[in-house]
Amino acid sequence: MTVRHFLADDDLTPAEQEQVLNLAAEMKAEPFKYRPFEGPQSVAILTDKPTLRTQVSFHAGIAELGGNPMLVDGNLAQVGVRETIADVTRVLSRHVAAIAWRTGAQARIEEMAAYASVPVVNALTDDYHPCQILACLQTITEHKGHRAGLTFSYFGDGANNMANSYALGLVTAGLHVRISAPAGFHPEQAILDRARRIGEATGGTVEVIEDPQAAADGADVICTDTWVSMGQDGAEERERVFRPYSVTSDLMSHAKDDAIVMHCLPAYRGKEIAEDVLEKHAQVLFDEAENRRHAQKAILTFLAQGA
Numbered sequence: 001m002t003v004r005h006f007l008a009d010d011d012l013t014p015a016e017q018e019q020v021l022n023l024a025a026e027m028k029a030e031p032f033k034y035r036p037f038e039g040p041q042s043v044a045i046l047t048d049k050p051t052l053r054t055q056v057s058f059h060a061g062i063a064e065l066g067g068n069p070m071l072v073d074g075n076l077a078q079v080g081v082r083e084t085i086a087d088v089t090r091v092l093s094r095h096v097a098a099i100a101w102r103t104g105a106q107a108r109i110e111e112m113a114a115y116a117s118v119p120v121v122n123a124l125t126d127d128y129h130p131c132q133i134l135a136c137l138q139t140i141t142e143h144k145g146h147r148a149g150l151t152f153s154y155f156g157d158g159a160n161n162m163a164n165s166y167a168l169g170l171v172t173a174g175l176h177v178r179i180s181a182p183a184g185f186h187p188e189q190a191i192l193d194r195a196r197r198i199g200e201a202t203g204g205t206v207e208v209i210e211d212p213q214a215a216a217d218g219a220d221v222i223c224t225d226t227w228v229s230m231g232q233d234g235a236e237e238r239e240r241v242f243r244p245y246s247v248t249s250d251l252m253s254h255a256k257d258d259a260i261v262m263h264c265l266p267a268y269r270g271k272e273i274a275e276d277v278l279e280k281h282a283q284v285l286f287d288e289a290e291n292r293r294h295a296q297k298a299i300l301t302f303l304a305q306g307a
């Protein structure tokens with residue numbers, strides 16, 4: 001059996017992504033139906049960066065799948081410092097049925113996948129956050145009834161992990177993605193090229209629009225993320241350049257009347273999102289946070305089945 005990993009959004013074909021999202025919806029309705037880790041087998045949740053949603057949602061979800069969630073503190077394990085990634089991976093592979101890893105460089109998780117004999121799931125790297133995108137798509141579907149063809153506008157740091165994952169993962173689902181970011185903070189051309197190739201099959205599109213009002217115009221979904229991702233510095237300069245991209249009620253007035261607001265959280269009120277906008281759309285935001293559990297259960301179950 002080939003071991004499958006989920007390292008970036010486009011590791012799933014459009015049909016596979018749909019299969020995972022359907023499974024996530026089914027699991028939300030019937031949380032204890034699927035038991036791929038019955039035994040219980042253990043699943044490692046290894047984190048090198050701060051976490052709340054990731055550790056809680058994986059932990060609760062793995063338990064619902066009949067497994068034993070095993071938190072591994074990256075500060076203690078010191079992957080790549082105390083021990084090579086290859087050795088850590090080969091040790092973990094002898095003990096657990098899958099590994100979810102939150103780390104920095106994408107190359108680190110790719111190296112882990114190269115040595116792993118169990119599925120590896122990206123629980124956020126500097127480049128991607130694909131589990132969040134599955135939760136985002138599940139939430140959009142719940143609130144809009146469908147996903148393909150909707151216009152999704154993202155504001156702020158267009159060069160971070162969330163922007164990359166929105167471009168790849170949402171175009172896979174056939175959405176029209178607008179990344180609204182200042183010069184110097186656009187997604188890399190290679191990301192846009194990958195997303196556009198996927199869009200040829202799904203009908204999804206991605207464009208970069210510097211003018212925030214034009215990017216919000218007629219949008220179905222408005223989305224943002226912190227201006228300072230974990231591990232980044234230069235907060236003051238970032239706040240200066242991203243300020244025009246703040247999701248305020250003024251920006252919302254350009255979107256459709258029934259537009260929803262999304263945020264992967266944690267949120268910084270008065271910075272990337274205004275307090276009143278966040279509170280008005282809190283239901284959707286916290287549905288999205290809940291859906292991390294269902295979406296991650298679905299991807300773990302999909303990967304546990306192998307290819």
Ligand code: NVA
Pocket residue numbers: 124129160161162225226228229230264265266
């Ligand atoms: N871009 C953010 C996402 C947090 C879930 C970060 O990497 O810190």
